[in-house]
Amino acid sequence: MARWIRWMMAATVAACVLCGAASADPLTTTQRRVADELVSVFENSSTHLQYGYIENLHDGCGLTAGRAGFCSATGDMLMTVETYADSDPQTPLAHYLPVLRDRAATGSARTSGLGQDFVADWRQAAQDATFRAAQDQVVNVLYYTPATVMAAAARLTTPLAIAIFYDTAIEHGVEKDPDGLPALIDRTRRRLHALPGRAVSERRWLATFLRVRHADLLHPHNRARRVDWPDSVGRVDALAALLREGHMGLTPPVRVNPWHDTAPFVLR
Template sequence: MRSISPGVVSAWSRGLMLGVLVALVSASASMATPAANVLTPAQRHVADELVSIFENSSPTIRYDYIEDLHDGCGLTAGRAGFCSATGDMLETVEAYAQRRPDNGLVAYLPVLRRRAASGSASTDGLGRRFVAAWRAASRDMAFRAAQDDVVDELYFEPAAERAAAIGLRTPLAVAIFYDTAIEHGTAQDADGLPALVARTRRRARGLPAAPHITERRWLMTFLAVRRADLLAPHNRARRVDWPDSVGRVDALAHLLRAGHADLEPPLAVDPWGDNVFTLTR
């Protein structure tokens, strides 16, 4: 089901993400709950597998994945759908260059910088040789570590901090916010994670830290808000492909209804209605 491109996000949602991380974290520092900020290695592994299923239809992390989905994001690649038009692909290659200055992707940094600066979906200069270089680099543990670090910095850590700030405590809650950050981004736009939280707060009449709101009820409302946004995103460019990705929200809602708040395997996930992925230890 990767052809439906469920994991892509726009330059509108993902651009300039580092500039908003301070805003996301500063409000949460005094309220952070360790249980929400840190998953056990086993729980984090499950959360990563869920994202991988939604992004690449495989619980195995696809560091080697790269494709032009013709969706306005340029090339989409790696474990989190890094995009050449939105800047996170650039950050990944730069992080790799710090570890391996002579790696095969360094030559493409000027092109990636131009694409990220302009938000251009053009793949000129990022043709077959770049694709081959990405796939070759994916066999290098240093490149995999670079992808992991960018995911942590741009997506997982901001999502976990936001979850803690509003009173979410369970591992599944963190996983839900993590997946939302991957797809919607954490920037201050109408489709980003902060906007979805704000709309959920209004609809639920509060945050899960409030005594009259259970975490389960708040998260179900959040997933409904996110689903509605995927069906009719404010960024019109995403109206082509985002509606096809509502299965990832439905799969998360199923886990929530089934009581898998601790992310304890086995877990059965069927986001697209044609293939059940069973996560085990």
């Protein structure tokens, strides 16, 4: 089964759980904006969501694009273009759907058929509010909603905890593989022999989770990610700093400096 199909199935199950477990977004509008900006800093080094970003990072994922790093090899890029084409069948991006379906079905990083015309069409589409909304929708379905469900199941209640799970879902995925968010949660629970509660505080549990995630980024089970993931540990270090500083409510302004090569980013 193609990876993107498994992602969609996992997200659908999570969404169904959410419908029964909660009636509203656990974050306020401001907290969600801060969480989105945090992910954007980690993904694109900007507090402004980069809907028009597109690049071949040569990391085994094909083209990487959009506000959440949608990839042609994993299927979330396909889902984004399909969602947009449902609203605007005349979009030039619809022309590339057969190629995107082939890459997603095979997990191929090949970019033939997705050359400069596709790059230009993606950047042009990013000027359209409907395309930006399609990206937002895919982020919610594949990453944010599953993250909130898993946070609730892990007895995590703070906005920072949800943001940490959200960012982890974006980078690691929500699949049940050794590098996915569910596996990291399970390893944290086994290390502490508990979920947050009387025996373990939420802050201690999250600190342990971030150490588990840090170790996974340095030595991922997925051999393809051993090329790029070690370079991304700065995002985990930045989240750990927010935890130490007590930013549990994501109350702006929030300052993060994951790469330490520029001034801190200020999330407002």
